[in-house]
Amino acid sequence: xxxxxxxxxxxxxxxxxxxxxxxxxxxVVGTSMAKFMFLDGLAFKTWRMVExxxxxxxxxxxxxxxxxxxxxxxxxxxAESAGSSIIGSAPILMEPFEVVAIAEGPERFRRGxxxxxx
Numbered sequence: 283x284x285x286x287x288x289x290x291x292x293x294x295x296x297x298x299x300x301x302x303x304x305x306x307x308x309x310v311v312g313t314s315m316a317k318f319m320f321l322d323g324l325a326f327k328t329w330r331m332v333e334x335x336x337x338x339x340x341x342x343x344x345x346x347x348x349x350x351x352x353x354x355x356x357x358x359x360x361a362e363s364a365g366s367s368i369i370g371s372a373p374i375l376m377e378p379f380e381v382v383a384i385a386e387g388p389e390r391f392r393r394g395x396x397x398x399x400x
Contacts, residue, residue: 284380284381284382285342285381285382285383285384286325286342286343286344286381286384287342287343287344287345287346287348287349287350287378287380287381288340288341288342288343288349288378288379288380288381289340289341289343289349289352289353289376289377289378289379290338290339290340290341290375290376290377290379291338291339291340291341291356291360291365291373291375291376292336292337292338292373292374292375292376292377293336293337293338293365293366293369293371293372293373293374294335294336294369294371294374295331295332295333295334295335295336295337295369296334296335297370297371298369298370298371299370302337302368302369302370303331303333303334305368306329306331306337306365306368306369309364309365309368310329313364314329314364321352322348323343323344323345323347323348323349323352324341324342324343324344324348324352325342325343325344326341326342327339327340327341327342328340337365337369339365342381342384349378350378353376353378356376357376360372360373360376
């Protein structure tokens, strides 16, 4: 039995505007986090970035049907999504995967950027 049903959605930042990292951080903290806090079936979402290379949303759902429904719906509008608009291009990858296990350490999950984070 797996621990969840994952999905990675990745954009290339290679041809994105020079200030895209700041714009993405502002969007995630100011808008996107709240949007996903109430998505049916979502256990958690992380936003990952390597400046100048890629930006990624990583989702973990508690049931496969929620992941598959979200992927189907997002795939129809991915090129017009907020992330694509900020970056200037559509995702280069939408990959479902199995979450084998999740270990939560003593520091637990943080809800957003805290002191000392970029």
